Amino acid sequence: KAGVTQTPRYLIKTRGQQVTLSCSPISGHRSVSWYQQTPGQGLQFLFEYFSETQRNKGNFPGRFSGRQFSNSRSEMNVSTLELGDSALYLCASSLDWENSYEQYFGPGTRLTVT
Amino acid sequence: LAKTTQPISMDSYEGQEVNITCSHNNIATNDYITWYQQFPSQGPRFIIQGYKTKVTNEVASLFIPADRKSSTLSLPRVSLSDTAVYYCLVPRASGSARQLTFGSGTQLTVLP
Numbered sequence: 001k002a003g004v005t006q007t008p009r010y011l012i013k014t015r016g017q018q019v020t021l022s023c024s025p026i027s028g029h030r031s032v033s034w035y036q037q038t039p040g041q042g043l044q045f046l047f048e049y050f051s052e053t054q055r056n057k058g059n060f061p062g063r064f065s066g067r068q069f070s071n072s073r074s075e076m077n078v079s080t081l082e083l084g085d086s087a088l089y090l091c092a093s094s095l096d097w098e099n100s101y102e103q104y105f106g107p108g109t110r111l112t113v114t
Numbered sequence: 115l116a117k118t119t120q121p122i123s124m125d126s127y128e129g130q131e132v133n134i135t136c137s138h139n140n141i142a143t144n145d146y147i148t149w150y151q152q153f154p155s156q157g158p159r160f161i162i163q164g165y166k167t168k169v170t171n172e173v174a175s176l177f178i179p180a181d182r183k184s185s186t187l188s189l190p191r192v193s194l195s196d197t198a199v200y201y202c203l204v205p206r207a208s209g210s211a212r213q214l215t216f217g218s219g220t221q222l223t224v225l226p
Binding site for chain 2: 004033035042043044045048056058059090092101102103104105106107108
């Protein structure tokens with residue numbers, strides 16, 4: 001079974017621009033979560049989607065948004081990029097969201113904002 | 115939201131048992147505690163999850179006391195390849211929402 005894939009793997013953007021990251025979950029997994037990882041803040045939860053609905057959201061500004069499609073693929077968007085948005089963005093998929101946190105992570109997208 | 119606390123780093127020797135504890139409160143009532151392992155330049159990898167008492171699989175054991183305010187990951191007979199960062203994941207109740215909160219991570223270094 002193919003694992004979680006994320007595209008692109010690396011991205012360089014300029015302050016003020018916007019960016020869209022993509023995540024394809026493991027086949028059959030319906031829940032997708034997004035995390036931001038930085039050396040200073042560690043792994044921080046962004047949001048979680050199940051059946052095209054955002055189920056939970058972390059403490060990030062409205063510039064961070066996401067969506068999930070009917071095939072469970074997910075995208076996240078960051079608008080008006082700031083230098084502090086430079087991070088590794090990780091996507092994780094799981095069978096469901098209610099009680100199981102056996103998540104499978106992708107390799108991440110390394111975003112650099114200059 | 116309350117804080118999740120893990121030791122920043124631990125050193126061990128090959129063949130020893132390693133125990134890493136994660137302290138947390140305000141865990142959502144019906145949710146599991148999960149542990150992950152992360153190597154450099156990779157996403158975290160699921161190790162084990164549990165709700166209470168003790169859970170064991172082929173790679174680790176997880177001990178959770180009755181009050182569920184902490185959990186301890188136990189790695190038996192570690193090897194050099196177990197050098198990695200270990201995270202606990204605790205679902206936190208915040209009003210009607212639930213946030214998936216990772217601990218700050220414990221860098222385990224296994225020495226020969």
